[in-house]
Structure formats: C-alpha cells, structure tokens
Amino acid sequence: MLMIRKVVIGDAERGLVYRNRRFDRILAPGVHWLLALTGSLEAVVHNLVVAEYAGKDADALIARLGDKLADTFLLADIGLQEVGLVCKHGQLVDVLAPGSRKLYWRGLAPITVERVAQSTLEIDASIVHRLRQIGLIDKVAVAVTVPAESAGLLFVDGKLVRLLEAGAVAFWNLRKNVTVEVIDLRVQSVEVSGQELLTRDKVSLRVNLSASTRVTDPVASRSKVSKIGDFLYRELQFGLRKAVSAKSLDELLGDKASLDADIFGHVRGQLDGFGMDVLSVGVKDVILPGEMKEILNGVVQAEKTAQANVIRRREEANATRSLLNTAKLMEESPMLMRLKELETLEKVTEKIDKLTVFGGLDGVLQQLVTLKS
Numbered sequence: 600m601l602m603i604r605k606v607v608i609g610d611a612e613r614g615l616v617y618r619n620r621r622f623d624r625i626l627a628p629g630v631h632w633l634l635a636l637t638g639s640l641e642a643v644v645h646n647l648v649v650a651e652y653a654g655k656d657a658d659a660l661i662a663r664l665g666d667k668l669a670d671t672f673l674l675a676d677i678g679l680q681e682v683g684l685v686c687k688h689g690q691l692v693d694v695l696a697p698g699s700r701k702l703y704w705r706g707l708a709p710i711t712v713e714r715v716a717q718s719t720l721e722i723d724a725s726i727v728h729r730l731r732q733i734g735l736i737d738k739v740a741v742a743v744t745v746p747a748e749s750a751g752l753l754f755v756d757g758k759l760v761r762l763l764e765a766g767a768v769a770f771w772n773l774r775k776n777v778t779v780e781v782i783d784l785r786v787q788s789v790e791v792s793g794q795e796l797l798t799r800d801k802v803s804l805r806v807n808l809s810a811s812t813r814v815t816d817p818v819a820s821r822s823k824v825s826k827i828g829d830f831l832y833r834e835l836q837f838g839l840r841k842a843v844s845a846k847s848l849d850e851l852l853g854d855k856a857s858l859d860a861d862i863f864g865h866v867r868g869q870l871d872g873f874g875m876d877v878l879s880v881g882v883k884d885v886i887l888p889g890e891m892k893e894i895l896n897g898v899v900q901a902e903k904t905a906q907a908n909v910i911r912r913r914e915e916a917n918a919t920r921s922l923l924n925t926a927k928l929m930e931e932s933p934m935l936m937r938l939k940e941l942e943t944l945e946k947v948t949e950k951i952d953k954l955t956v957f958g959g960l961d962g963v964l965q966q967l968v969t970l971k972s
Contacts, residue, residue: 606631606642611707613671615654617641622656622663625671650687650710652702660702673703675712682739682771684713684726691729694739696773720755720777722769730769742769743779750817752780762818782817786878789828791835802848807884808839810866812877819874827875831866835880838865851885858882 607630608614614626619639626642633640645653652672654660661668668674675695677683683695687708695701697717703710715726722730722740730736744767745751751763756776763779770777791808798804812831814820820827842861843851851858863880870877929936 602635602640604633604635604640604642606633606644608644611647613645613647613704613706615643615645615660617643622659645704647704647707650703650708651693652704657700657702669705671705673705673710673712675699675701675703677712677714680717682715682717682773684715684729686711686713691733694730694735694773696739698774717771717773720753720770720775722771727769736769739771739773740769741772741777741779742767743781744768745781748783748785750782750784752782752817752821754778754780759818759822780821782814782820784814784817786811786813789831789835791832791839794836794839796840796843798843798848798851799845800847802887804843804848804851805884805886806839806843806882807886808835808862808880809883810835810877810880812875814874815876816874819872821874823873827873830873831870831875834866834869835862838862838869838880839882841865855882855885 606614606616606626608626608628610628612628614631616623616626616633617640618635620641631642633642643654652660660672661674664671675683675685677695677697677699679697681697683699684691685693685695685703687710689709689711695712703712715723727736727740727742730740736742743751743763745763745765747765749765751768752759753761753763753770754777770779789810789812791810794806794808796804796806810831814827824830839862842858842865845861846858859881862882863877866880867877929939
C-alpha cells in the first residue's frame with residue numbers, strides 16, 4: 600500500500616532517508632513529501648548542533664555518497680601516526696586518536712580537522728595551551744614540569760627514549776604508554792640508623808651513620824639498577840658492618856676518622872658506574888650498652904686517678920729536692936743560716952701580740968730558736 604509521508608527539516612537539522620533499511624538520500628532544510636510503500640520508508644532527523652555524526656552507519660554513508668560526501672559531511676580520516684585536532688569556529692573542541700575515522704556535519708558551524716604528526720611525541724606549546732583550555736591535556740597527553748637541578752627520563756612503552764632538561768613539556772599519550780620520571784640532581788642526605796654491630800673484640804654496639812650523595816648520570820642510575828636509593832642504603836649497611844667488624848672498640852673510639860674513610864671507600868667503589876657519587880660518609884653516634892658504659896667510665900676514672908697520683912708524687916719529689924738544696928746552702932754559709940733565723944723570727948713575731956726580750960737579740964735567738972748540728 601502506497602503512502603505519502605510529510606517530513607519537516609529545520610535550519611539546524613538534516614534528514615537521512617532510508618528505504619528498506621538502505622540509505623536513499625539526504626534531506627535539506629524544508630518540507631519534504633515522501634512516497635513509499637507502508638513500512639519501507641524511514642526518515643531520521645539529526646540535530647547539527649552536535650557536529651559529530653552520531654549514527655552507526657558512517658562507513659556505509661561514506662561508501663554510498665562517494666564524491667558527494669563532502670557536500671554534506673567533513674570526513675576526518677586520521678592516520679596511524681597522526682593526531683586529529685577538531686576545531687569549531689577556530690576553537691579546539693576535540694582530539695582524535697591515531698587511526699580514527701569520523702564524520703562531521705557541514706552547514707551550521709565551520710568545522711576543521713588539523714592533522715598533527717605523532718612521530719615526535721612532543722606537543723607544541725601552542726597546542727598544549729589549547730588542550731589545557733578545554734581540559735583535555737590529562738586525557739590525551741602526559742604533561743610534566745621538570746624543576747631546576749633535576750632531569751626527566753621519557754619512557755615510551757617501557758623503553759627509555761630521551762633525557763629531558765629542566766622546563767615544562769608535554770607528550771601525546773594516545774595508543775602508546777608514555778611516562779616521565781623526574782630525577783633530583785641535588786645533594787641528598789641518607790641516614791642509616793640503629794645498626795646493631797659487633798667489633799673485632801666482640802663488643803656489641805649500635806651505630807648511626809649519615810651520608811651525602813648526588814646523582815651524576817640520571818640514565819645510568821635508572822637503567823643499571825632498579826632502585827638506586829635502596830641499593831645505596833644496602834651498601835652503606837654492608838660498608839659499616841665490614842668496617843666495624845675489622846676494628847676493636849678502642850680503635851673505633853680512638854680514631855673515628857679511619858672508620859669513616861673505610862666506609863666511604865667501600866660505598867664509592869660499589870657505586871662506580873651506577874650514575875651516583877658519594878660526597879661524604881660520617882658516623883654520627885656510637886652507642887654502647889649500659890654495662891659497657893660503666894666499665895669504660897671505671898677505666899677512665901682509674902686512668903685519671905693514676906695520672907693525678909703521678910703528678911702529686913712528682914711535685915712532692917720536687918719540693919723535697921728543693922728543701923735539700925736549701926739545707927746544703929745554709930750549712931755551707933753561716934750568714935745564710937743567720938738570715939734564715941731572722942726570717943723565722945719575723946714570721947713568729949707576726950703572730951705574737953706582745954713580746955718581752957731579755958738579754959738582747961742574741962738571747963732571743965738562742966732561747967727561741969735552737970739549731971742542732
């Protein structure tokens with residue numbers, strides 16, 4: 600049974616007519632009268648406000664329209680090494696992944712598709728700015744800022760492809776796994792704390808160690824060892840254990856600088872070729888058990904007491920020797936003896952409030968001072 604169907608297409612619309620489920624023609628804005636058998640005709644109206652064609656038969660339309668496709672549609676056929684930038688009224692609105700194939704309606708708003716080669720991966724700064732404006736930068740790209748005194752390592756599908764200098768940069772992340780690792784090139788401090796160790800003479804102690812390091816070759820530090828920080832920490836532990844076990848407690852406490860030098864030499868040798876340099880190594884604390892502290896305190900106290908006794912006896916010997924020399928001089932010189940007597944008398948009289956003298960000065964001396972030869 601024949602039927603006539605009225606189809607009205609607005610200025611912002613287009614119609615697609617299907618006969619027996621096959622594409623027939625495109626309806627422009629206006630009133631259309633369609634003649635067809637019952638159930639054999641279908642008219643689908645599309646709103647051109649949404650520029651992208653939403654139907655599932657895009658490939659069939661491309662094949663049926665052939666050379667006339669460009670009259671109604673813009674075909675975006677993006678190569679496998681390209682990225683498509685879809686612009687509406689000159690403003691970026693969408694990004695097409697490599698290998699994409701889409702149709703966009705013509706007529707309501709000017710639509711353009713810009714093809715950008717993806718072979719270099721790095722995105723031009725102007726495109727990065729446009730992607731940020733529409734909020735697509737994190738969906739289609741990896742954007743990173745490498746700080747000063749740092750370096751970036753670019754990995755594509757797990758393979759290191761480039762060393763990045765300080766600055767802001769972005770890379771396409773479409774159909775490729777793109778990652779960027781930032782390596783700090785500044786001097787870093789590493790602490791190794793609470794290491795329980797035994798000295799050569801079997802004394803247990805706890806040691807805290809500090810080291811300063813710096814990455815000199817970011818590529819080597821990342822590619823030759825999985826985790827350079829863990830590797831460094833482990834080698835500091837090994838170097839500390841080796842150095843402490845080779846020294847007695849007295850050697851450790853008496854010459855800590857040699858301990859630092861031994862650890863430094865071990866760690867620096869182990870890190871050779873791994874892109875990291877050791878600037879300094881130092882033992883911060885050597886902590887002894889409580890009973891060992893008491894023993895050492897007793898030893899120190901005994902040493903100081905012995906030193907004090909030696910000094911006291913030396914001074915006593917010097918004083919005795921001086922008295923002996925004085926006695927010999929007075930024995931040889933009567934005048935010196937007389938002066939000594941007068942000096943003694945002067946000291947005695949200083950402590951006497953009243954003195955009565957009989958027999959003159961000779962009597963005083965003879966009665967107060969008696970010298971036996």
